[in-house]
Amino acid sequence: MNQEAPAGNQLNIEITEEVAEGQYANLAIITHSHAEFVIDFVSVMPGTPKSKVKSRLIMTPQHAKRFMKALMENVGRFEAGHGEIQDLEAVEIPMNFGGPSALA
Secondary structure: OOOOOOHHHOOOOOOOHHHHHOOOOOEEEEEEOOOOEEEEEEEOOOOOOOOEEEEEEEEOHHHHHHHHHHHHHHHHHHHHHHOOOOOHHHOOOOOOOOOOOOOO
16 A cells, blocks of 8 residues: 655755765765764875865764664665675775875
8 A cells, every 4th residue: 555645744855956966075084072973075086185075064963873874774785786895994095096105
């Protein structure tokens, strides 16, 4: 039996074209206080001495925990269909990503 949610419970979500394009990030920096979690998404490129935060999310601890659970569930689904994701902590990646080493 297919039941529709009452009109008062519907949530319409819109996304602009700019936001829909997304931002690439290969580093997330997470900080927190007693009231909020702050997640900065950064794009670190090889041979570039400086990187910029591309996006920042600020959420309550409760929403951070819900986000963590949702991400874990989705990673589990992905791995069920595509195999285990290799943990990058097990692989040493040089911070220069193969680019020139910094000299002092």
